[in-house]
Amino acid sequence: MSAETLEGTASPEAIRQAKEELDAHVREIVAWHFSPETGCPFWLNKAQELGWDPRSEIHSYEDLSKFPLFEDEWLRGGPLQRWMPKGLEGKPVYVFETGGTTGIPKSRINFDDFRTDYSIFADNLPDEHFPKGANWLMLGPSGPRRLRLAIEHLAQHRGGICFCIDLDPRWVVKLIKKGWMEHLEAYKEHCIDQALTVLSANHNVQCMFTTPKLLESLALKLEEKGSSIREAGIKGIFSGGTEFTPQWNRFAHEELLDGAYMTPTYGNTLMGLAASAPSGPHNDYKISYYAPQPRAVTEVVSFDDPHQKVGFGETGRVKLTTLTKEFFMPGFLERDEGEREPPFEKYPWDGVSGVRPYSKLSGGTTVGVY
Template identity: 65%
Template sequence: MSIPLEQRITEARKRLDEHTVRTVHKHFHPEDGAPFWLEKAKTYNFNPLTDVKCFDDLKKFPLFEDDWLRGGPVDRFLPKSLHGEPRFVFETGGTTGIPKSRCVVRDHWIDYELFSETLPDKYFPKGANWLMLGPSGPRRLRLAIEHLCQFRGGICFCIDLDPRWVVKLIKKGDIAGAKAYADHAIDQATTILSAGHDIKCAFATPKLLEALCLRLVDNGSSIEEAGLTGIFCGGTEMTAQWMRFAKEELLGDNVYIAPTYGNTLMGLACGKPVSKEENYKISYYAPQPRAVTEIVDFKDYNKTVEYGGTGRVKLYTLTDELFIPGFMERDEGERERPYEQFPWEGVSGTRPFHEFAKTTTVGVY
């Protein structure tokens, strides 16, 4: 007998409250906590160790500032109890100035192992090889996709891609140069797919997936004929209109697309299965309780909008390795109701926050 949705929502909220308290105690532990937060705690008019009793108590913290992630020491957000572990540094942004970065031990593995549970084995077979058609270099996505593939028993084939270079070309007005770089990425992908590696699954950004599909068509082939059955796709440029185009024109009926929304801070928000009945609307649900998203009022970031209402995305990261009590994302969208698979609120229609949209340069992503 299935558990009623309202009960699942209540249980999920209880888990989130308990997880929040544990996470705060981890990061504010007097001896083993995170150096950044132990120093910050001295400036608060409350005690995180005694005054945070549930998730809503995180609103006692001031908003997390974007620039805190720029520069070092990079491990200041990592609890001291983890400073002896092998660590990774992952960057985000960085087209101009010092890039934002975070120090990671296991979070990228955990996030993608949890995501693996949501993939249908029919289209993402266990043991299948993968193509990683996305950014490389200091970005966590490269290692995370490889881990996802290995965790599912396959071998991951990757391409070289520096999205920062593409953004620089676009900002200079060198559209031909940006197009040539995108072609260079697709050249690598088609070469790998033609090499007999029995690749059945892939990660791709929307723009690169579209470019790959069109290149294969130009070569007298298709995604399906190339052997791919499952595509894991991520990026804020993914709209319902694009999803309809992808399913009806690019992929066909026998290739599954799993839309996701995520970043270096959040992890990976899974997409609710897209259907024609819902006009291909894409709804995302954060990996609660490790991360939480709220859709908040444009003028009051502590107030969530009504279901169906439009607001800015507010992120909370609650892992043993990173604590972020309220980070204002550069995206906006509509607040979605909980549902059976993810009994907490989600977001649909993600797009650049309207106050930033005109100044945001979108590159090869």
């Protein structure tokens, strides 16, 4: 799909201005992380290994390619203190994990990033579908994941209270690997029962975060009871994950939502939250995600050269860069692939659509466990 078929194509001036803001932000973040007064031990040590001072060498986003690609293994294991910027010393620290179904999970420290990321997202939600003051249901993974606290903050930011269920995706993965499908079904029922209990308890829950599989299960269970998502009081949903395809998006709107509003998202512990351009019948339910620049940047790069962007509409691997004072992560190759999308009026920088597990890795990866 060309840029012209997207509502509100970004103007050249908006694209130029966003690029200038990104370059200025890059310089600020690099100066912070590589200053002995404010930086963290990991990056201060890495600069010594590199043999050059990023503060004098990095002037733009493109200059970040001078760093080696960020390695997955750097985030596995401790001590976590090596990631703590001296400039944030003394602030309460959170640790969030990603993965961990086998081996040591990746860990990322947080101070306020999860609140900032979700405040930005919350401020862009349409009030008519996500009423301010309404309560929320968090129907997704709990435990050491960022998502639970982040959704809770989002609800609070919009003046509501968040009700959470208890879901351990690591147990779900083990059930799948063992082939214990009866146990898997029972565990899913257990999670949906928790959600139904919250929805039946007169808590004024009108908004919800959930995943595609859990939304489908909840809608079908409500249907069995003669109700629906909308009749249960839900007006607005945001959902995300690799299972969120255009085909599923259409199915959800036609069969599951009963008129409730839904917005897709793409996010993770390392990046934050990417919003979607409007999706619906007007563009055949296509989903295009735009990272929260300048705090994070996504690129779609060649499978053969991670420093080379593919053309608009072409397929490549998703490369992520995170740029906050809490966490600096240049050039991390995600476990996802997709198509490069042109800048959008509201988000005048590159996007990515068709996000799915990277084909060369997906064979050994259990996805869609929620």
